[in-house]
Structure formats: structure tokens, C-alpha cells
Amino acid sequence: MKSLRVLWLWLAPWVLAVASGYQDKPEPERGPGPDLPLPQSAEQYPYYGNTPEEMLPFRGVEPYHRFWLTRLPFRGPGRDYPDPPGLKSLKVGLLSPAAYGPEGARGARTRRGVLLAFEEENAQRQPGQLPFELVQRQDSPQWGSAANIVVEFKDNDVLGYLGTVDGDATHVALRVSLKIETYIINTSDPDPSLTETQIPWLTRIFPDDRQQGWRLAYLIIKQRGCKRVAILRESSRPGRMGVLHFANYIRRLGAPAVAHLLYAAGDHHLDSQLHAIQAADPDAVVFYGQPEDIGYAVATFRRAGLRAQFFGFDRLKEEGFVQAAGPAAEGTTITYFFDPDRPDKPWVEFVRRFVKRWGEKPDVYAAYGYDGAKLMMEAINHAGPNRFRVRDYLATLDEWDGVTGHMIFDARWDNIAPISTAEYKQGKWHFEPFPELKRPARPRGPTQASASGVSAR
């Protein structure tokens, strides 16, 4: 025993010194929202989808190497290539999901926004200016189909293309884009991993599930004070990727999911999922899947007496959710990108023109489709019919204003303009105020996003 006491006396200062190094640092003072700046260099872009530091992986451990703090340049040639001879139009591709697939309706709405943008632009062309031409192709819900379509785009000599909703199809398209060196503007894919590939041939203007994930995690854990979160999501790649980061964020906030259940798309036999979630006694349930399926699940869970708060992603704003959920939709809170009833002139005017053209109000897919098409045509107008200069224009943008609002692009070319939340109360979605980015949107000083040093600033 004596020898043990001696050993302890000898070790104690060391143990205490080491332990003090691992003690939690005092919490920094918090602002009103979750947009605390990360302790990173002013020469770098906002990191990791603008995620607050407390939700970052391996918090407190500086990794050997970080990516995505600066933009990857395209160092290949092509900017000085002569314009293609005999051009009769300026072609842009549109890759849409299959009309009969799960994303068909969203793709159709995207297409309406894109077509409106093309019609407006072509109506304004001056004599001597080539018209824009949309080369439209429909994907099929089969792995790799998008790759073949992008090759068709190349055969048609498009200068850039837009698309698509499916994460897997856009991934596949991006890989071909790298080979054919043709830029994509994505207007509708929320898959966080899309831009993680570091391919400098894509800009995404649609807020992704990483941003929605941390915003939702912040709302549920920090603002609502929930401690027991259950997840029910579609058994699919979109479902897996959709909640991947959310599940990590709540774990990092000290509340790992108490249940994580899957269901097959369209399956209305949810008894086993319900029982498992009830057994976990959650105070919050987060849903990810098609709005109609989630609406059915929400109604089923409420009917069974589950009293937890319900949360979801942007798609629950679609009418299919409320129609399927009925009264059970009450109190559901989702992440959303902008208030569709906002009164600013660009949005109001766009809605008016869209209604006039299509006889219905635009949703986010139509609106981002419109913005994506406008941005692509702006780049071609600026750069001329050269795919490499079009790339430079788009890949060097730090900010851009569309009808959907002010966009801020990070080092992965993701739009990280802060998003907000909406709660369904008394038959209507109520939108929380939209926060501002509380850090510089762009690095201080010159940044090189292209080998030619072209900057759109």
C-alpha cells in the first residue's frame, strides 16, 4: 500500500496536468444564432457548408490536412481555343429526371423555370447575337444512365448544362463532365457528397442536406432542447445521404439518435418502425423521404399516440405531405431556403411572370431552375462560346443574386446562403426570419480559382 501511495504522489501532478489539458474549455459567448465564425484564416472560405464549430467532426483535433478551404483551380488548357466554327446557337443541356420516376414532378417544375429563363433571354437577344438553345434529355432511374446522356451533350457541343435532382445521377454526370470539360450548374440535388469530390466543374445553387442537417440539429437540440431524437428515413441512397450528416451533428451536440429506422419508399406497413421508435421514447422524430410517405408516417405515429415533436427537410413543404398527414402535420418544423411569400421585387416579378407563362406559382425547383439557367446564360454571354472560359466565370463567382435570393458560394462551389426553418401551424407554414452570414463570404485578398487568374469579382 505504501508503495502505491508513493507512486500516486509521484504520478498525481502528471495525471492532473494531462487531465487539465482535456478539460472542456469554457463555452464561448453565443450570439443569437448559430452562425458563429470558425477560427479560421481570413484567406479561406467558410468551411464545411458553414457548419458551426461545435458540430464539426473531430472537434478539437487539428487534422493532418484539411481540404475545401480554398478552391481547386482547373489548370488545364482551353481558354484560348478558337470559337467553334459555324455556330447557329448557343447550346445548353438540361438533364432532367425521368418523368415517371420519383423525382419526375420536381424535374418538370425545374424544367418550367429553365424554359422561362431561356424564353426571356432569347426574347431580349439583339441582332447579331446567337440565340440560346436548350438540349433536353431525360434520365432514367437506373445507375449510370446520366453518364450516357452527358456524352450525348458532348456530341451536341453544349457549352454547359443544368441538372439534376437525383444525387446519384448528378454524381455520375459530374464524372463525365470532368472528362469532357463541360460545366454543370446543379439546381436541385441536396446530396452533400456531390461537391465533396473536388471536381472544379460544378456549381450547386441549391442548399444541400449538410446545411439543412446542421440547421435542423441546431434547432432541435440547442433551441428546442430535445435530447432523444429518433430518425425515420427512406431506405435509399438519398435517404442514407440525406440524414448522414444530421445524425453526426446531433451526436456531436451530445444527443446521438436513440433510434434510426428505415422504410421502403411507398411502404405503408410501418408497425415495426413505430414500435421501435415508441420503445426509444423520443422527444423528437426527424423524417427523411418523399413527402407523401412522410405524411403517412406522421399521421400513423400521431394516431398511435407518439407525442414527440416532428421535424423534416425542405421537401415536406410540398403539398403531398400535408395532404397525407392531415391534422397530424400540425407543429411539424422543417428547414427551408426562402419565404415564398416574400415581397421583394425580383421574387414578386418572377412569380408574376411564371404564373403568366405556366398558370401556376413556382416552387423552389422552378425558381432555382430559373436562376441556374440565368446564371449559365450569363456566363456564356460573358465568356463567349468557350467551355473553359464559361467554367472560369462560374467557378470564380463568390456571390450572385437570383430570384431565389442572395447566393454565397464556398470553396466547393456550394451555395451556403443561410437557410431558415418553417413550422406548420393552423394550416399554414410560418417562416422564421432568415439569418445573415456572420462571417466574410469570401476570402480576403486575391484567390485563384482558375489557372488563368480570371476573376469574376
Added chain:
Amino acid sequence: MQWSVIQWRSRSARWLTLGCLLIAGPVPGAGAARELDQGVPFPLLEGFENFGEKDGIPGHKVHSVLKTREGQLWIGTFDGLCVRQADGKFRRYGPEEGLSHKLVLCLAEDTNTGDLWIGTARGLNRFSGGKFTTYTQTDSGLPNNVVYGVDVVGETVWAATAAGAGALNLRTGAWKIYDQNNTLMHEPWCYAITKSPEFVYIGVWGGGILEHNPKTGSFKEYRDPDGDFQFVLAADAGPVGDITSWVYWEEGVLWQATYFGMSRYDGARWRTWVEGKSPLLSNFVNFVTAHHRVAWIGTDRGVSVTDATNWVNYAVSEKGEGTVEIHQPHQPVVRQRLATTLANGFVLGIWVDDQEVWFATSNGLTRGRYAPQDKAARVAEAQP
């Protein structure tokens, strides 16, 4: 003054460098690389010769290059397949001759038959007896028409496609598809194929490297150990990233190219390299091949050559000049201009043997000429 010594770490290094300066003298370019070869255990290049449209190569971009066992040089370009003729000019084959698509992405030789296998943006092709036979996803078992990588493993042709890996048994004509349904792939996005005596390795976009044992039918995957794309948590812990852009095996060493740096696996230990923390020219690695355990790495800013200890980088400066940069342990890094340079720093494919090195670049084809030396086998002897 052609020498630029950027680090003076030790007195001996200074004397060594000054000695080299005296030996090399002020003569730039050819031959100078020879004097830089102080202890680099693999051959250096001393010059480059470029080929482009004037030589019959259609367009700018050359995706792949292959020298057959009989010495014929083939290239896959943005606008067709080409072979170098006796007069040095390139003859083009396109869809007019039966090629399934003009955009050629990859090449492989069946060394048993001499047949050439050509992966394009729309189908796989076999060139045999002067004729093309095409395989597409609608008339064969090819999983997808976009063929990023191809290799011949015994009597099987493996194709890495946008929707899985396809294996064509040349004896029976039967296809087998490997994708998310029967392997460990989450997504069937395959980029490259390589082989060892025991295994077939598939480079998977987002899935790291898949090791397949054809005898047992089993699969094993090598994945980024930290599970996050946005950083490398620790060096040398496993594959540097999961987005494999190319993979190559030779002499017991597996090399992985990614857009996040490079990895090397010798069956026991992983090594990783990222730009800025190693001599690797760029994290954006398009291609890797190996010869005598020396990797030739095609990046977007030139070529890095390494035996995992020593590094030699060939790049094109902003002024368009060729540079060579030598990194050796405990020695100052040395840079030198070369009289000739790569056709372009964006390197998409490499072919290397004991006689020469060929580079497929985004702006033409380049032949690299070795400086005279006699140590091609030293690396193999030195490495475990």
C-alpha cells in the same frame, strides 16, 4: 545561373551542391539532369519531345497512351484512337472505322493475343486483325457505356464503367457484372482496374479500392480510415481518400491516385502524400502507373515520380518552361530549368518502360528521354 538551391540544411549539403554546380557548369538543359542525379535511385528524364496536330494527332487532349509488347504506340484522344506509324506520324481510327465513339478514355493490351482493348465514352472495343468489335450496354454485358478503365486479367477483360465493373470471359464470351448488388460498393462508380498475381483491384469513385479474389469470389475494401472527405485526419493511416481516380499495382505495391493526394500500400503499411506537406506536385492526381516500384504520377500541374522516399517532379512553369525538382531525404531541394518540357502540365496518362516514358496530356503527347544511367533495378533491390 541555372541552379536554384532553395534549402541549405547542412554544411555537407552545401558542399555537395556546390560540387554539383562546378560539375554541371552553366550549360542549361539536356544533360543537366544527369548531374542532379546524386543518389536518386531511379532514372531521371533529361528532355522531352512533343507531338500534336502537326504529327497527325487530332485535337488537343490525349487521355491515354500505351506501348504494346511489339513496340507499337497507341494513344486514346478526345477525337479518336491513334497509332504511331513508322514515319512518326499518327494514323487516326474513329467511328468511321468502326470505333464505338471518338472519345477514347483508356487502353489495354492483351499480351497473350496482341489484341488492343479500347474504352470509350460509348462502349468498349476490341481491335484485332485490323477490325473493331464493339461492346455496348445494349448488346453485351457491359454495365455502362462510359468505360473509364480497362485491363486484361488472364482470360478476362475487366472494364471499369459508370455503373459497375464488367468482366468478359474471353474463352466463353460470358459477362459478369460487379456492382452494389454483389460487392461491397455502395455506389457502382468504377474508375480503374489493375491486377496482381492474386487479385483484381477496382478503383471506386467514393468507395476507395476494392480488392477482388477471382478464385474465391471474395471482396475486400480499402477505405479512408477517418471516413470524412474534407480532411486527412492522420497521415499514413490508410487510403488518403475514397474518391479513387486511378489505381495501379506492380511488384507488390498498390498505388492509389485521388483528387485528394496519393496513397501507397505494400500489403502491410500505408503511406499517404498531400500537396504542401510532401513533394507531391498537386492533390489533383489524374493517373498513376509504376515501373520497378517507382510511381509515375500524372497531376494537373505536372508529373511526380517517387519510390516513396525520393521525389522528382517535372512541371511546366508559368512561363511555359520545363522544370525539374528533386527532393531527397536530408538534402536540399534542388530545382532546375530544362531545355524542353511536357506538352502540358495537365497529365492524364503515362506509359513507362526502361527505354522511355510517354505522357498523355491535355494539350498533346510527350515523350520523355532518360538521362544516361544504370540503376533501373536499384529501387526493386532496395525496397522491402
